[in-house]
Amino acid sequence: MRIGVIGGGAWGTALAQVAARGGEVLLWAREEEVVAAINDRHENSMFLPGVPLSPAIRATGALDDLADRDALLVVAPAQHVGAVLNLLPSKDTPLVLCAKGIEAGSRRLVGEVAQAAHPGAPIAVLSGPTFAHEVAVGLPTAVTLACADSALQVRLAERLASPTFRPYASSDVIGAEIGGAVKNVLAIACGVVEGAGLGQNARAALIARGFAEMTRFGLARGARAETLAGLSGLGDLVLTCSSTSSRNFSLGVGLGQGRSATDLLADRRTVAEGAFTAPVLAEAAAEAGVDMPITDAVCHLLQGAPASEVISSLLARPRRDEA
Numbered sequence: 001m002r003i004g005v006i007g008g009g010a011w012g013t014a015l016a017q018v019a020a021r022g023g024e025v026l027l028w029a030r031e032e033e034v035v036a037a038i039n040d041r042h043e044n045s046m047f048l049p050g051v052p053l054s055p056a057i058r059a060t061g062a063l064d065d066l067a068d069r070d071a072l073l074v075v076a077p078a079q080h081v082g083a084v085l086n087l088l089p090s091k092d093t094p095l096v097l098c099a100k101g102i103e104a105g106s107r108r109l110v111g112e113v114a115q116a117a118h119p120g121a122p123i124a125v126l127s128g129p130t131f132a133h134e135v136a137v138g139l140p141t142a143v144t145l146a147c148a149d150s151a152l153q154v155r156l157a158e159r160l161a162s163p164t165f166r167p168y169a170s171s172d173v174i175g176a177e178i179g180g181a182v183k184n185v186l187a188i189a190c191g192v193v194e195g196a197g198l199g200q201n202a203r204a205a206l207i208a209r210g211f212a213e214m215t216r217f218g219l220a221r222g223a224r225a226e227t228l229a230g231l232s233g234l235g236d237l238v239l240t241c242s243s244t245s246s247r248n249f250s251l252g253v254g255l256g257q258g259r260s261a262t263d264l265l266a267d268r269r270t271v272a273e274g275a276f277t278a279p280v281l282a283e284a285a286a287e288a289g290v291d292m293p294i295t296d297a298v299c300h301l302l303q304g305a306p307a308s309e310v311i312s313s314l315l316a317r318p319r320r321d322e323a
């Protein structure tokens, strides 16, 4: 299976490294500097510095070069997936969606964006607790690899699996997507708790109540509870809510320290998907009649409300049943 990767950020590069354990890989990146660094020095010094890359990874700046691939890992940020897929010449190649987010404006999950751009192309979702740097250097990692077509799921899993990269099978594509998209927003909230010095009890409470929020939203959108409780949901929530290696968590730390979202996002080259997903997630939840108070609080913070005010109003909510 000839694998192509769309996106030369940290995660696209780490996944290329995973796929390169089983054969050659072609990675498309927008930045000429990234293409040159991978081809000439086997390094992505812009997005994944310090990790020696496999010589089996070749990079290109031309999407047309992906025409001969048997499967494409789509790792552009969620807001750019539609634009990139529309430019791809081949429209029926299986797509493995690896971005975590909801498209602003349309409120579509990445799977819906991909289906609209490539109607009929087989779709899989790869998601889970996966800091790119750890995956790229070969630390043990497990993911959900969800696909409605079980034969394709098995072929993809066989191609990507290695002793340190373990894909678990699922047919719940929407569940795998929702976990990844929602946890980024909740990670911002957990970062705020850290930045504001509210303690570890508060963070654990936020993870548990955040998971309740993710589950309510996921079930309303047709996800299965066991997927949300698995690697791509709870697993990734726990990872991203616990470490400053997470860009979303770090953004929250800054907000909790009283810095503005505009300043924090201004000079970032890397993506914090939760900042884009939060407002559309809040809209989608309101439309579905799902209560998501933590997501709403993150939206207020991103709009500039002071952290102390947002935290006070979250804590002043009427008491309710835990379920």
Ligand SMILES: NC(=O)C1=CN([C@@H]2O[C@H](COP(=O)(O)OP(=O)(O)OC[C@H]3O[C@@H](n4cnc5c(N)ncnc54)[C@H](OP(=O)(O)O)[C@@H]3O)[C@@H](O)[C@H]2O)C=CC1
Pocket (backbone or CB within 6 Å): 007, 008, 009, 010, 011, 012, 013, 029, 030, 031, 034, 047, 075, 076, 077, 078, 080, 084, 098, 099, 100, 101, 130, 131, 132, 133, 269, 270, 271, 273
């Ligand atoms: N980093 C991680 O540990 C993980 C990330 N993810 C998810 O993977 C996705 C990609 O994140 P990541 O690789 O970390 O990104 P990075 O923050 O490392 O890099 C930014 C990426 O955005 C791309 N980009 C910026 N503008 C555009 C555009 N206009 N069109 C297309 N691409 C653009 C860049 O492409 P270029 O190189 O061409 O500039 C680059 O690939 C996100 O959805 C993220 O949530 C999932 C699991 C783990």
Ligand SMILES: O=C(CO)COP(=O)(O)O
Pocket (backbone or CB within 6 Å): 100, 128, 129, 130, 131, 132, 184, 187, 236, 239, 240, 245, 246, 247, 248, 249, 271, 272, 273
């Ligand atoms: O999705 C991730 C880990 O699974 C990466 O999280 P961040 O995008 O917050 O860095």
